[in-house]
Amino acid sequence: MSTFSAIGEEREIDRDEYTPDVEPQPTWCPGCGDFSVLKALKQALPEVGRSPEETLLCTGIGCSGKLNSYLDTYGFHTIHGRSLPVARAAKLANPDLEVIAAGGDGDGYGIGGNHFLHTARENHDMTYIVFNNEIFGLTKGQTSPTSPKGHKSKTQPHGSAKEPLKPLSLSLNAGASYVARTAAVNPNQAKEIIIEAIEHDGFAHVDFLTQCPTWNKDARQYVPYIDVQESEDYDFDTTDKVEAAEMMRETEEALHEGKVLTGRYYVDDDRPSYGAEKQAIGEMPEEPLAERYWDDDYEWERSHEKFLDKHA
Amino acid sequence: MTDDELIWRISGGSGDGIASTSQNFAKALMRSGLNVFTHRHYPSRIRGGHTYTEVRASADPVESRGDGYNFLLALGDSFARNPQEKSVYGNEEIKPLSENLDELREGGVIVYDEGLLDASEIPDFEERAEENDWHVFPLDLRGLARDMGREVMRNTAGVGATCALTGMDLNHVEDLMRDAMPEKILEPNLEILETAYDQVREEYDVDAPDVSVPTGEHDETQLLMSGSDAISYGAIDEGCRFIAGYPMTPWTEVFTIMTQNLPELGGISEQVEDEIAAAALAVGASHAGVKAMSGSSGGGFALMSEPLGLAEMTETPVVLVEAMRAGPSTGMPTKPEQSDLEHVLYTSQGDSQRVVLAPGTVEEAYEQSRIAFRLAYEYQIPAILLYDQKLGGEMTNVPKSHFDREPNPTLGKTLSEDALADEPHSTDGKFHRFQHDVEDGVSPRSIPGQKGGRFLATGNEHSPTGHIEESPDNRVAQIDRRTQKLEAIRADLDTEDTGSYAGPEDAQYGILTFGSQQGTVEEAVGRLNDAGVSVKSYGVSDMLPFPTEQVEAFIESVDEVLVVEMTASGQFRGLVQKNLGRYGERLSSLLKYNGNPFEPAEVVDGFEAAIIEGDGDASGHQTTFVPAAGD
Secondary structure: OOOOOOOOOOOOOOHHHHOOOOOOOOOOOOOOOHHHHHHHHHHHHHHHOOOHHHEEEEEOOOHHHHHHHHOOOEEEEOOOOOHHHHHHHHHHHOOOOEEEEEEEHHHHHHHOHHHHHHHHHHOOOEEEEEEEOOEEOOOOOEEOOOOOOOOOEOOEOOOOOOOOOOHHHHHHHHOOOEEEEEEOOOHHHHHHHHHHHHHOOOEEEEEEEOOOOOOOHHHOOOOOEEEOOOOOOOOOOOOOHHHHHHHHHHHHHHHHHOOEEEEEEEEOOOOOOHHHHHHHOOOOOOOOHHHHOOOOOOOOOOHHHHOHHHHO | OOOOEEEEEEEEEOOOOHHHHHHHHHHHHHHOOOEEEEEEEOOOOOOOOEEEEEEEEEOOOOOOOOOOEEEEEEOOOOOOOOOOOOOOOOOHHHHHHHOOOOOEEEEEEEEEEOOOOOHHHOOOHHHHHHHOOOEEEEEOHHHHHHHHOOHHHHHHHHHHHHHHHHOOOHHHHHHHHHHHOOHHHHHHHHHHHHHHHHHHHHHOOOOOOOOOOOOOOOOOOEEEEEHHHHHHHHHHHOOOOEEEEOOOOOOHHHHHHHHHHHHHHOOEEEEOOOHHHHHHHHHHHHHOOOOEEEEEEHHHHHHOHHHHHHHHHHOOOEEEEEEEOEOOOOOEOOOOOOOOHHHHHHOOOOOOOOEEEOOOOHHHHHHHHHHHHHHHHHHOOEEEEEEEHHHHHOEEEEEHHHHOOOOOOOOOOEOOHHHHHOOOEOOOOOEOOOOOOOHHHOOOEOOOOOOOOOOEEEOOOEOOOOOEOOOHHHHHHHHHHHHHHHHHHHHHHOOOOOOEEEOOOOOOEEEEEEHHHHHHHHHHHHHHHHOOOOEEEEEEOEEEOOOHHHHHHHHHOOOEEEEEEOOOOOHHHHHHHHHHOOOOOOEEEEEOOOOOOOOHHHHHHHHHHHHHHOOOOOOOOOOEEEOOOOO
């Protein structure tokens, strides 16, 4: 048996394999958009041929972080805002793993915002799904970085004085090579976008609008939605940064005017992933580092021969 | 004045090449057969500001900086700010000479660059020189360097003058310059070296000062190495091939050494957005099956608190290094202190479940770096190497054979797929990664990508499969198991002999210290015994789990104990009392927190004042005595 024989194994994968026995039913509120992320992943993973044991799902903290309890892959339920640094290191350590990170809008755009910027900038080959419900859910309804201006909550009783953060534009400018937005109410598009994101060789950021029926009734259900690729009203080139930026701007402004635009916004298939860039300059081995520790024939070098003579 | 050692101080401004010149000179002395030890003093400034390095050389072993010094090479601060009228800085240019006079011993030598420095600007300079029997040699080093090459080569001229005045053979210096310098600058430097050497010998009576380079001999190959070098090589020899970090003084040294060496070993280094990410990356890489480390200094380490706790809860092996500097907050970035001890022991929420080791010497830094990795991976626990700006930056000679040890790339209790198949699983195939009843509390782990190893790592309390679980029975079982690991590690550490003892076993008094002050304390113990005081010392390295039995036995074996540490609040003494639960009446403290490490004489005088005379008034030193409880 090889070290990581789950990786690259050719076989049919049943979507039930991703459902844990211990907690098959999520504890999200009835009508929560988070169910749709789980469903889209359970559909997408077998379709791209990535089994539970070759997938590492890293989450943050919040309702979204519960995803690890309901999607039965190798999992790392990290700490608030820190799924990305954990995930990207795992990918560098073993590039053969399918690495997916997920978190909420507070997790990814607030407390973990710095990691989001830099992971996008570096273009790590991974998928990042942000459950964007424009609210803090698990802590019971506080205003979040994507809450619209004027949004009232227990922590912003007079309405938020802040403009909401624009995640798509931010992602593009930070350097993500795949940027899309989908919505829980659009399961077919969600599945397709998740598949594309997983298959994309680079940092794929999916802003997933997940309505919160409990704490953010203002946002309603993100309906009616418009798919910018399908609608005849929009025509832009997803490989053109300038056109993508303009479409993102329009989308992010329209959201709080009741118009829900979704779809693919930016796709750059030419930019090498961070791992490839690092290998090209000789700063990352060609073989997965994680394999080396299991190779009985590997000759481990020591400082004694390699580095000490310069100190003599 | 002792004539059996040379303590050479080279001073100038930041950016004047003080560090590299002193390193080369130290290596030349080492190659000549001497034991060497360096001490750095520098400001947090890119260019200019008074900086010096001391090189102590002796035929006898040296484990500490000395008391003062006996040879000053003052180069002048070429980046000094303009001394304008009413300037608040004073004349910075003269500081490499003026700031170093207080610690120069009687009979000492001063070579200064009269091309840059005007000694007449220093009040009472001539009177002080006469009073202290200093031998002063004003030399136009800059002029000489300018005439024969470039001004920056005045350091070389200074070294040539040093050799002439101390009777040091030029060969060792020349060999080193050939090793270290590119062809283009080698020739003019060699010429400057020789010219300065000859000039001084011709113009002065070089035998007048009673300061000379001692002669010694090594019976095996020696290496000039810093604590930061040793920590890095320890990590490499344990199979660490991943580091993530963010620059911060003084931890940057380890980060840089690792980053420069890892590509050659097929390893990975990541400079990331902040220290939260740095520690989280190390955790992520380790989770995916690689031996990984991160580190920082005080403020950066504060940001690592959360990932550190995550590693504790998920039982992810990881090594963090913490290079202490004077705090709180930004504190004094380039000055040593040991006051992050409590921070490192207790930071992060919940009960601490980590290993903390504080090596005392460069040799120990290598050994304990290896021990930290071994313990982290065998017991699935974060291990922290706690050191400071002093140990990280000081250089000393270590026999090459010290490093001639087998590499240890093993991951600890990590299962192969074959072995995983025999382990307990849930009905859905989930591996029981966190089993309740296992030997030493260590439940074997799997690595993502392995068939049959699927589990969830989570910062929440969890069941054997990793599923979030808050039942009281599970909680108690899991926390007891994780705590049990510390007992097993304590027993394991007892076989490693990390503590360092000096002085006669049956001594009447004791000195306890930890980390980087060990060498200085041991030198002080030698001197005290020579002077008829019966005292021994114990340098403790294991901060957590604490060697309670050993420390208790040490305290029980003497009448009184002085605890020596570089903190203002006596953190180490507090740790001793916390673990032992008594002895408050037998422990007094000698503290230093002015930004400079202890000199041996400060420990000697402090001990005499504290223990022998009992009033603790060690006049003339900036140390603080805190009496035992009830005194």
